Amino acid sequence: MRLDRFLSNLPRLNRKDVRLALATGRVQVDGQPVNNPHHEVREFSSIQLDGETLQAAKAARYFMLHKPQGCVSATRDPVHPTVLDLLNEPDKDELHIAGRLDFNTTGLMLITNDGQWSRRLTQPQTKLPKVYYVETEQVIDERYVEKFAEGFYFAFEDLTTQPAQLTLLGPYVARLSIVEGRYHQVKRMFGHFDNKVLRLHRESMGPLLLDPALEPGHYRALHAAEILLV
Ligand code: URA
Secondary structure (H helix, E strand, O other): OEHHHHHHOOOOOOHHHHHHHHHOOOEEEOOEEOOOOOOEOOOOOOEEEOOEEEEOOOOOOEEEEEEOOOOEOOOOOOOOOEHHHHOOOOOHHHOEEEOOOOOOOEEEEEEEOOHHHHHHHHOHHHOOOEEEEEEEOOOOOHHHHHHHHHOOEEOOOOEEOOOOEEEEEEOOEEEEEEOOOOOOHHHHHHHOOOOOEEEEEEEEEOOEEOOOOOOOOOEEEOOHHHHHHO
């Protein structure tokens, strides 16, 4: 959000007050005086006016979890354990999931309090590939490869899926790279061939790979370099 917008949203400041406060160097962002009204501030910025804190600095947090089977990709669930139950962290209600997985899908799950960062990962427009290892009930053949590349019409959303890359690894095993994350997308794609997905595991999201040292149910904070990749 622009700094002038942030300040104007405060009930006690009108636009004129904001212009004046900025022009006279009374506003500080992250400890530095800022007089540019267009300066972008984030939920993690500290913002002060005349030395009074209007928004305290908050740390951005990023975690990588190896999601196990049998837990829900939600922050709360009345019946089942959730992925957030697996995190031993404070203020978990501030965290959200970047790209959900189904109850029995395993693999890479990214959890953060940084909405801009998670949007970059999950928005179809950014076309970041999400790579899945898939095992199915019926044989997967070359016809599938062509159809996945061509796209599937999803009537419910009234859209055709973006070209997806399917690599056959064995008669019942494939690796799939998709750039979207529609509801039950992979299962619906294989469902087109009446082929049930028996095992689904997310290996990577864009440049971020599931750390092979993480056992199912375990997690770690992302390294600074990993955060910057997205
Ligand atoms: N597609 C699915 O069908 N399920 C998942 O969990 C992820 C992608």
